[in-house]
Amino acid sequence: MDVSCFKAYDLRGSVPEQLNPALAERIGRAYVEITGARKVIVGYDIRLSSQAVTEALSSGLMAAGADVFDIGLCGTEHVYFATSHYGMDGGIMVTASHNPKNHNGMKMVGPESRPISSDNGLNEIRDRVPQPFANAQVQGRYETLEVTSAYIDHLLDYIDAAALKPMKIVVNAGNGGAGLVIDQLEKHLPFEFIKVHHQPDGNFPHGVPNPLLEENRAVTANAVRDHGAAMGIAWDGDFDRCFFFDENGRFIEGYYIVGLLADQFLRKTGPGKVIHDPRLIWNTRELVQAAGGEPIESKTGHAFIKQRMRDEDAVYGGEMSAHHYFRDFFYCDSGMIPWLLIAERLCQSGKPLSSLIDARIEAYPASGEINRTINEPAEVIAAIEEKYTFGAKSVSFVDGLSIEFDNWRFNLRMSNTEPVVRLNVESRGDIPLMEAKTEELLTEMERLNCPRG
Structure with a gap:
């Protein structure tokens, strides 16, 4: 049996060659046997194969005796949120993020949304998949779970709504799932959203949602300039990463966003620890220390950052790859909290985004990766x-x-x-x-x- 879709941190592969419903069903069974989970959150992204893979995965989970709580079409952070918020034993997100459209995959977590990677269970699940299975004596049950309202309330807790002022923001969901969240947040915010590639569409008519590709940036940059927006935001397919453009349409390297977010977060929380990756560090260190915080280096990668944040009780963690982690978000990464914090900072400061970034680029110019x-x-x-x-x-x-x-x-x-x-x-x-x-x-x-x- 081909289990090449199992990677270091998650599952990714082409459909149906490396991942298909038959394999997904066995993965569900193996997940329950290895983790012992009895209540599992399941969600899926906008890819055309995601629903069929999710249904088969759910069947396997239930056959092994776990109850499935299906939260439907969502982003990876919905699964993180729901797993912890509702006290579940684990969660599985069916997504291939920014991979080609004929690919799919899974991101797995255990209790408290702790990541399941190759060093703490993923390899065991992989090795269990080809072996024979027997059905559990008591089959698990299936129910749908509405998490959007609780999730939106949680996001809004990160900002001071009274500090917000009307401004234009370009949002590019890349035909992924981020647009669904923007539509919900829009009801609570004074911002005018200029929506680009907004509707979820697994055909990816404008290309795979990966804002790191230079050819994917122009549409966001042009919309910012054309509409005189205060900033632009673009997401990958499962929107666990977000990318920023200033009011001139300039793409901002993720390194400088880490420093800005650390500064903004420490202003709100008071002194605390901030975890960052070791690739580029000087700007982050200086801003964190100036805000009364303590910068701490961690090995790159979400599993390492999340564990280090738990170990240090850090309030925020950031990687230059545009992953941003928050203690109050169960030490998980979110693609929505960062832009809310930066929008709040723009409203509070009255300064354009470029002015908050230019001095930092000048102080610590970087090559980019x-x-x-x-x-x-x-x-x-x-x-x-x-x-x-x-x-x-x-x-x-x-x-x-x-x-x-x-x-x-x-x-x-x-x-x-x-x-x-x-x-x-x-x-x-x-x-x-x-x-x-x-x-x-x-x-x-x-x-x-x-x-x-």
């Missing part, structure tokens, strides 16, 4: 370490290799999910230095990657 396919990544990273350690202020291995000098630093790491090496470089207020060091490192990586004679 650059990916390269490397034949022997561990060897190349080791050679880079050997070359650059001399004269460095610090060398860190929190996630890959981080080397820091007085005026610049870089992080080089192997991807957790793809066969590539990722490079990030930043400097202290020196764009030419950042660009020169980026080029120098890329040239060195290419030289080391050449096949040996």
Whole structure:
């Protein structure tokens, strides 16, 4: 049996080759046997295959004795919310996020919406799937559960409604599920939403919803400029990530959003801990410390960030990849809370988004993440370490290799999910230095990657 859809953090694969209803039914059975769950939230995204996969998954869960609470078409954060809010034993979201439209997958959590990854149950579920199953003596029951109203109330708790003022905001759901939430929030907010690619459509008529692709950004940027909007927001398919454009239509790198959100959140909560990934750090550190908080580095990846947040009781966690985590959201990531907080900040400050970001980009210019396919990544990273350690202020291995000098630093790491090496470089207020060091490192990586004679 092909179980290649099981990855490090979730399930992803082409339909029907790698994921189909027959396999989904067995995954449901295996999930119950491995986790012991008796009450399971199930939700699904807008992909054309999602309902059939979800129905089969639910059948397997019930055959193994678990009660299924179906929350219907939703975003991944709905499953996180419902699992914790209603005290369930676990939750499964059927989604392939921003993967091609003929793909699907699943994201799994246990009690308190704790992620189930390859190091805490996902591999065991994978290994159980091909084995024979027997039906439980008592079959589980099925019921639908309406979570939208409680979820919307929860989102609105993060902001001070009295501080909000009318403004135009461009929202691009990419024909994913985010538009359904915007329509609900709209009733409670003074904002005028300019809606782009708003209707859920699993055919993805405007391409797969992935705002990280440059070709997908122009429509949001143009709408911001055409309508004179205060900002633009775009989401991926299951809207657990959100991406920002300023009032000029400029795409804002996720790194600078982490710092802005940390600052805004600490202003509201008072001193607290903030978890961030080690790829780019100086801007986040400075803003968190200035707001009375304590910045803490964690290995990249949602399972690592969420666990570190629990360990430290951190109020907020952010990754430059546009995942933002909140203690009050069960330590989970949300694609809705971030833009609400930034809209609130714009209303409170009376300043345009560009002015909140420009000074930070100037203070800490960054290369953005650059990916390269490397034949022997561990060897190349080791050679880079050997070359650059001399004269460095610090060398860190929190996630890959981080080397820091007085005026610049870089992080080089192997991807957790793809066969590539990722490079990030930043400097202290020196764009030419950042660009020169980026080029120098890329040239060195290419030289080391050449096949040996």
